[in-house]
Amino acid sequence: MSGYCSSGNKKDCKWNNNSYSHLIECKEDSRVSLDFADRCYWAFGDFEELNKCLGPDELAVGACSSGSNDDCNKNASGVRCCALKTMTVNQSSCSWQYPSNYGEYRKCDANKYVRGVCTVGRWASESCGSYGKGALYCCALDN
Numbered sequence: 208m209s210g211y212c213s214s215g216n217k218k219d220c221k222w223n224n225n226s227y228s229h230l231i232e233c234k235e236d237s238r239v240s241l242d243f244a245d246r247c248y249w250a251f252g253d254f255e256e257l258n259k260c261l262g263p264d265e266l267a268v269g270a271c272s273s274g275s276n277d278d279c280n281k282n283a284s285g286v287r288c289c290a291l292k293t294m295t296v297n298q299s300s301c302s303w304q305y306p307s308n309y310g311e312y313r314k315c316d317a318n319k320y321v322r323g324v325c326t327v328g329r330w331a332s333e334s335c336g337s338y339g340k341g342a343l344y345c346c347a348l349d350n
Contacts, residue, residue, distance in 0.1 A: 208321040210314035219310025251282035259323025260288035272326040300347035315345035
């Protein structure tokens, strides 16, 4: 996963002249794809929580976000995490990106991958950045 957009309680994310409540971008990188182990799981969080993969060498391969209800398996947000076999995440390279508006698409810098997300749904919170509209956690890999 390399990009992310979440909405409030409307379809704020735009793509190809259509509106969506949630978007993710996946980039093809066979070097990384071939390194994924069989161990994958969902990490869930509440509104305003900086929700990320639990293990040190895991990347996000999917995400879920809610509008005003707990729409992600009775949680506000979720991130699908998969372990890497030989590659390692450079923890010191990780940083959160915060969109300033609902529906603002965020993408990790080149050679970085998603490890976490945050959503506030329709709540005006400061927990996911200065405007509280969501967050994307990006990290580089070693090896």
